[in-house]
Amino acid sequence: MPNPKFMTPWHGVPREEIDWHPRVNVEACIGCGTCVTGCSRLVYRFDYEQMKAVVFDPINCMVGCTTCANTCPTNAIGFPPLQDVLDLEKRVLVHHAIEDDLTTRREQLQVPDLLPHPDRVVELEVTSIVDATPTTRLVTLAPHRAEDCLCQFIPGQYLEVQVPGTSWLARAYSVANAPRSDSSVELQIRRVDGGRLSSWIFESAQVGDIVTGRGPAGAFTMRSPAERPIALVAGGTGFAPIKALVEQQLDGFPDRRMLLAWGVTNATDFYELDVIGTWLERSPNFDCLLAATSWPPGVNVPTRATTATGFVADAIDASEIDLSGYDAYVAGPRESITTSTAALHRRGVSVERIFVDSFGLTGLTDVA
Template sequence: MPDPKLTKAWHGVPREMIDWHPTVNEDACIGCGTCVTGCGRGVYRFDFGRKKPVVAEPLNCLIGCTTCANTCPTHAISFPPLERIAQLLEKPEVHHVVEEELLARQDQLSWQEALPHPDRLVQLEVTQIEPIGQHNLLVTLKPHRESDCMCQFTPGQYLEIWVPGTPWMSRAYSIGSAPREDGRIELHLRRVEGGRFTTWAFEQMKVGDVLTARGPLGNFVIRSSLDKPLLFVARGTGFAPIKAMIEQQLKLTPQRNLALFWGVTDTRDFYELHLLASWAKSDPNFRCVLTARKISAGFTVPEGLKFRAGTCYDALAADPLEIAHRDAYVAGPLKTVQAVLQVLKRRGIPSERIFIDAFGS
């Protein structure tokens, strides 16, 4: 019988709905028993006659655990692909249950000693909300008090922001611009279906709201020497940190050679194309390739920019641009980032010269 203590719903998903348990390849198994005695959840029994493990209680297996496979001397144990769990974790409802669990056990789980960056809590006032592209919002924020400045910001960094009036935890968003003279910064928000912060932002946020935020945070910043040509690759709102970085480089190192590949799903998802076109026009060292899987009616490629149907990584693979000598900065959903990394490595950029900022798709 499955143990009810071990087969509780996994972050709200009934255990029996999740196919996660070991499978033993008996041909490879030498019957050592390590998996049987090593599992603390009673998943295995041992067939002493045949000297083989038996997966007797598959539902007792801990979701994501692969200890018995890792310790099997003959690699006889396999599991379903881990992507299956990653896909579950991408569902907002699962993520929300994890959040509720953390909050419910805060007294027990809270690490009291080192609140990260307690000095970086700031109050930011919403000054502008503007739809950009098909599914995105551009939100402009300014310091609510003088002490709330974003002066320490380095392009590429992010903020953590709380939904006002809720116990929910903060969400991270890249900052899409260096602070303007009056301290304003911009965020590019992509609507996540069912996501708590973006649902609030798209449906309730209004000019004048004051948000508590922590930041700027993160190490996704330009680390290359001044003479190094740079390659930027962005997918969707991964454009935000990349835009801030390019903006910085055009000002600080106008001679530096910069190339951007920016991919979206549908050409209606593009935004700020006028800005990219103005950069391409005014700076001969800036080159930009746009990509989209779907070309919607009315789309025209702004002068000075290039366009290719498909993905940013396919465009990158096919483009004649010499990239092996560049440092690369890549921002976007994890799956795209992984595909981009493969192309970059194939095209000669070693991993130590690739910097990434990945988020869930």
């Protein structure tokens, strides 16, 4: 009988709906018993007649665990692809269940004797909300109290924003601008079905609302010497930190050789083409590649921008620009980061000169 203790939902998903348990290749099993006695969840029983491991209570298996396969001396144990579990983790439901668990069990889980968070907590007022596309909102926040200031952040950093009136964990959003004299910051927020902060932004937020922001944080900041050319690569709303870096560089080093490469699914999702047009006009050393998998008529591509059909990695592969001396800064969803960095590497950008916006790698960009 499966043990009810191990049948509870896995981060909100009923355990019986998840196909995750070992499969034993009976031919390869030499009956050593390592898996049978090593699994603390009693997934296995042992056939003492045939001297073989038998998967007896598969549903007891811990989702994502592969210990028995790793320790089998004859490689006789297989599992479904780990990607199946990683895909489950992208569900909003799963992310929220983990988040609620962290909140509920805080006393049990938190590291003891924590030092206070070094970043500041600032009350921020929503000063503007602009629908850039049906699925992307540009939200401007400014310090609510005169004594607060966000002028110290470095372009490429992010803020954590709390949904007002909730104890949910805060969401991290890159600041999409270089520091401004009025200390305001722009966040670019994509609608995510069921996403907690994005639902609040799209359904409830009003100009004048107050949110709590914590930060700035993050190290996705410019660290290339001014003489090196740079490629700035964005997938989707990964454009936000890239925009901040471009603003910073155009202000500080207007002659710097720069390439912006931005990819979206549908070209109508390019929500800042007018801004890119002003960058292209400002500097002859600024180049731009725009990639989308579909290009409906009517998209107003800036003069001098090069377009490609496909993903941003395809545009990098097809570019005529010699990237071998470039440093690269890459932001966006995990898949986009993976393919873009591979393309940059193919085009001669050395791995240690590629800097990645690490919270793209959490895979949580779909659960805002």
